[in-house]
Amino acid sequence: xxxxxxxxxxxxxxxxxxxxxxxxxxxxxxxxxxxxxxxxxxxxxxxxxxxxxxxxxxxxxxxxxxxxxxxxxxxxxxxxxxxxxxxxxxxxxxxxxxxxxxxxxxxxxxxxxxxxxxxxxxxxxxxxxxxxxxxxxxxxxxxxxxxxxxxxxxxxxxxxxxxxxxxxxxxxxxxxxxxxxxxxxxxxxxxxxxxxxxxxxxxxxxxxxxxxxxxxxxxxxxxxxxxxxxxxxxxxxxxxxxxxxxxxxxxxxxxxxxxxxxxxxxxxxxxxxxxxxxxxxxxxxxxxxx
Ligand SMILES: [Mg+2]
Numbered sequence: 115x116x117x118x119x120x121x122x123x124x125x126x127x128x129x130x131x132x133x134x135x136x137x138x139x140x141x142x143x144x145x146x147x148x149x150x151x152x153x154x155x156x157x158x159x160x161x162x163x164x165x166x167x168x169x170x171x172x173x174x175x176x177x178x179x180x181x182x183x184x185x186x187x188x189x190x191x192x193x194x195x196x197x198x199x200x201x202x203x204x205x206x207x208x209x210x211x212x213x214x215x216x217x218x219x220x221x222x223x224x225x226x227x228x229x230x231x232x233x234x235x236x237x238x239x240x241x242x243x244x245x246x247x248x249x250x251x252x253x254x255x256x257x258x259x260x261x262x263x264x265x266x267x268x269x270x271x272x273x274x275x276x277x278x279x280x281x282x283x284x285x286x287x288x289x290x291x292x293x294x295x296x297x298x299x300x301x302x303x304x305x306x307x308x309x310x311x312x313x314x315x316x317x318x319x320x321x322x323x324x325x326x327x328x329x330x331x332x333x334x335x336x337x338x339x340x341x342x343x344x345x346x347x348x349x350x351x352x353x354x355x356x357x358x359x360x361x362x363x364x365x366x367x368x369x370x371x372x373x374x375x376x377x378x379x380x381x382x383x384x385x386x387x388x389x390x391x392x393x394x395x396x397x398x399x400x401x402x403x404x
Contacts, residue, residue: 134195134216136242136253137268143189144257144264147222147238150185151259154178155229169203169380178229179203182222182238190218200246200378202350217243219251219353219378225324234260239326241353246378254354256326265330265358273333273361280334282364282390288397292318294328294340296347305344308369312341312401329355332388333362339389339398343369346383349376359388365395369402 154177165176183203190197196210200219218240223229225236238257243250252269265280267273273280285291293316297305313319320337322328325347331337333355356374359366366374366388376384387402389395 136216137255137266139189139193139195140240140242140253140255140266141264143186143240144238144255146185146189147182147257148259148262151178151181154181155259169201176223176226176230179223179226183220186220186222186238186240198246200350200380202348202380205380214245217246217250217378219243219350221326221348221351224256224326224351228323233323235322235327236260236324237327237330239351239354241357241378243353243378248349248353248356248374248376248378251353251357251378254357256330256354256358258327258330265333265355267354267358267361269357269361271361273358275330275334280362282333282362283335283338285338285390286393286397288312288315288394289317291316291338291394292320292336293398294320294322294331294337296321296325296328296340296342296344299344299346301344308343308403309341311403312398315401326351326355329359329366329388332364332390333358335390338394339387341369341387341398341402343385343387343402345385347385348380349378349382349384350380352376352384352386353378365389365392367395367399369399371399 183201196212197216197218198213199207200217202221221239223236224239229236240255241251242253254267256265263276265275328340332340366386368374369385369387374386376382387398389398
């Protein structure tokens, strides 16, 4: 190929990647998930949910997970896009002629147990990145399907809740703070001692059961921190909320205070502390025992 042709081809590729309005596409994915899951949500709440195998992330798959993922895929493929899918359910799959153009990390339903038990706290989570790493996420959406609340973020452009800009809380007093703690693990004997000093000083401890959405609650000031040091949360569940937290101006690090890095892969696990502001973050980190 001649040099000029190579330059033109390179320019075309650059434009294809950069002119895609990912936020608009994620909004369309969400709308399609809502449409396609509506009848299932009505019919299936509080009914026994048969397992349909095990997803790439290791959890049992339910019909609602498959329906939500199918709705997302139909929207993406309908756009004729090239991309690599990283899904909690179906693993890593490549689509189109240039699948490295975009990586789309999907948790079709975060909080499946809440959903199947009729607890109204679950979400669809989708993140777009330039490579399969958490730090490369540039566009994110977490949609609370029950309350019809959608959190979005675009790198460098802030985070929004139903299109209104959000900020985290300014709370710095643990006695007043509402803090989410996920202790949902059979290894609780190992985890609990690390967190008792924090719980002793905090009046309002919560766990709501859909970690992506609970992180968004830190982003918009509903709660003041959310801690998951179990080492079993999938990076795929966190990808979208990570950007929403960062763009809202909240803080998220490892329990040791280091930047959160993770490969976007359904088998990758991580631990984190997310806080509304640096001051309360520091207080929490100091109380967590290594
Ligand atoms: Mg899920």
